[in-house]
Amino acid sequence: GENVEQHPSTLSVQEGDSAVIKCTYSDSASNYFPWYKQELGKRPQLIIDIRSNVGEKKDQRIAVTLNKTAKHFSLHITETQPEDSAVYFCAASIGGYSTLTFGKGTMLLVSP
Amino acid sequence: DVKVTQSSRYLVKRTGEKVFLECVQDMDHENMFWYRQDPGLGLRLIYFSYDVKMKEKGDIPEGYSVSREKKERFSLILESASTNQTSMYLCASVGGNSPLHFGNGTRLTVT
Numbered sequence: 001g002e003n004v005e006q007h008p009s010t011l012s013v014q015e016g017d018s019a020v021i022k023c024t025y026s027d028s029a030s031n032y033f034p035w036y037k038q039e040l041g042k043r044p045q046l047i048i049d050i051r052s053n054v055g056e057k058k059d060q061r062i063a064v065t066l067n068k069t070a071k072h073f074s075l076h077i078t079e080t081q082p083e084d085s086a087v088y089f090c091a092a093s094i095g096g097y098s099t100l101t102f103g104k105g106t107m108l109l110v111s112p
Numbered sequence: 113d114v115k116v117t118q119s120s121r122y123l124v125k126r127t128g129e130k131v132f133l134e135c136v137q138d139m140d141h142e143n144m145f146w147y148r149q150d151p152g153l154g155l156r157l158i159y160f161s162y163d164v165k166m167k168e169k170g171d172i173p174e175g176y177s178v179s180r181e182k183k184e185r186f187s188l189i190l191e192s193a194s195t196n197q198t199s200m201y202l203c204a205s206v207g208g209n210s211p212l213h214f215g216n217g218t219r220l221t222v223t
Contacts, residue, residue, distance in 0.1 A: 001171075009152070034211060043202070043214040044155070089155060099145070099170075100212060104154035 002027040004092050006103025013080050014111055021106045023090035024072040030092040033066060033073045034100070038087045047088075048075070080110045115139070116215040118203050124221045131190040133201055133218050141207030144186035145170075146178065149200040149217070158201075161186055193222045 003026040013019050025033075034049035050057045050064045050073065057064050061080075066073040077084055087107050091100040119134040137144065145160040157170030159178040167178050175197060179187045186205075190197055203215040 006154075043216050045214070046211045049211065099157065099160060101157075102147075102155040104152060 002030060002092055002094075002101040004090060004101050004103040006090050006106060008106060009104065010107045010109070012109045012111065015080060015082060017080055017110075019077045019080050019084070019108055019110075021075045021088055021090070021108070022072060023074070023092075023103050024070075025092040025101075026071070027092070027094065028068075028071065029094045031095070032093045033064070034091050035062075035064060035075050036089045036091065036102075038089065038105075040086070044089060077108075080108075082110050082112055084108060085110045116203055116205050116213050118201075118215040118218050120218050121216065122219050122221075124223065125190075125193050126223055127194060129190075129193050129222075131193050131220065131222075133188040133190075133203075133220070135186045135188070135203030135205075135215055136184050137186075137205040137213075138184065139205065139207060139210065139213075140183065141205040141210070142183070143206045144180065145204045145206075145212070146176075146186070146188045147202045147204065147214075148172065149202055155202065158188065193220075195222050198222045 006023045031052035036044040037047045038044040061078050063076045087105045089105050090103045093100045115138045117136045125131050146158045147155045156172050161167050161180040177189045201218045204212050206212045
């Protein structure tokens, strides 16, 4: 089955810096790659996703890039703010919204 | 807005008890999932269901079973709770063009 590796496990940045979280996946048939943000004590929520026919997608301060050849995708957060502090999960699946395999998560801490 | 509701936020049970975790979604989604979340291990899939009375094992089904008698409701059952099942349990649903939506989670402690 699919295996998703996520790095780093923790990431500390200063407010205003950029943050990058990287994931690799094993199944070349995977074609849907969402990112979820989980604030302390809350449910994971989708923040951005990308499909395999697109190389990059942006939404304000966040962007995701996908390299299908290398089987890796990354989340980029620019101009980080303290409210970006959370655990971020990447995931991969075959066929859109079907069963997702998640990475182990990255705890991002943004210091004022 | 999609709503996935888990019946309990916190549960404390004793070893050997039979435990039911209930989940209800209000968007007529076909697919429902149970994940377990542990620090450093991320979200691991226990069971999922593509339709009423259908169930499929996920990555860590041992010690768990599920029930889906109605489309909106998906129950996770611990037949005989053990201390290594102490965890956060997250229900999720997806359907149509809607991405995966999670419930608020049930933090289960088995003593």
